[in-house]
Amino acid sequence: MPNVGVYSRVMNSKRSVLISPEFTSFVGRGPCDPSALPADALILGFGDIGEPAVMMLGKDDLGDGATDHLVVFAISRTACLHLFDTLPKDEGRWYLPADLRGLGRSLVAVDGDGPAPTMLRTARSMELLCQLFAALKASRMVEVGGATTLSEDDITRVAAAHQLVNEYFQEKLTVSTVARRCGLSKAKLTHGFRQLYQCTVPEAVSARRLDHARQLLAQSDLPISSIGYRCGYLSNASFTRAFARRFGMAPTEMRRLEMTPS
Secondary structure (H helix, E strand, C coil), X not given: CCCCCEEEECCXXXXXXXXXXXXXXXXXXXXXXXXXXXXXXXEEECCCCCCCEEEEECHHHCCHHHCCCCEEEEXXXXXXXXXXXXXXXXXCEEECCHHHHHHHHHHHCCCCCCHHHHHHHHHHHHHHHHHHHHHHHXXXXXXXXXXCCCCHHHHHHHHHHHHHHHHCCCCCCCHHHHHHHXXXXXXXXXXXXXXXXXXXXXXXXXXXXXXXXXXXXXHCCCCHHHHHHHCCCCCHHHHHHHHHHHHCCCHHHHHHHHHCCC
16 A cells, blocks of 8 residues: 655645555644545544544644644555454544553654654554554444443543553552542443453553563563562562463563563
8 A cells, every 4th residue: 555655744734644645644733635535535534542532534634723733544444344344433522542642752752754663653653544444343342422421520530540541550559549640430440441441450551560560571581570560569579470361471571472582
């Protein structure tokens, strides 16, 4: 699909990364350049890459309406059907899972212009697009106003609690402390996590810690005991047990596999 990204920018507008004739990624603040839109474009706005939602946009939203969306994707409907065999529903809005928010933030974080930053924006845009559609097909995307018994206010608070878990996972986070910091009862927080994220608060904390630990194993030469401690585990034994339950192998084995040339 990609040619290799081509970068352009109209004054005070978002960066336009022309990934292919069928797909353009707009990054940053400001309006989108409508001349960079593919034909018959399906347009997705990612807001500020925080909680809660990614949403479908129309062409009329690409001016001032797009200013606060840090990432906007425009992909032709034909390409969507060819690549992903599905189209998101018109006017759809979904809560964005933490891993996709991380991808979105990594795209926004690319600094500078020129061939290298443009190539990096291209790669990260393609990854986010593919992971977004995979999450939609796997029903991981909870629809705003969809099948939930939570009020809009409670949804916002539960989403804030989820973001808190993802940002402060190294701390000692209990259901009580997270609920108190987000203005929810423990029961409402637990119920909200199950409805929006299909897990409990402790499961979300554990998953975030272990995913970060796996990243550190692959990208650093820190001792395994130090990695466990940095990720919130007070003993190497508890870290090793939790890691093996999630990934099916000990951290030492994972590191050996990650470092083995393919």
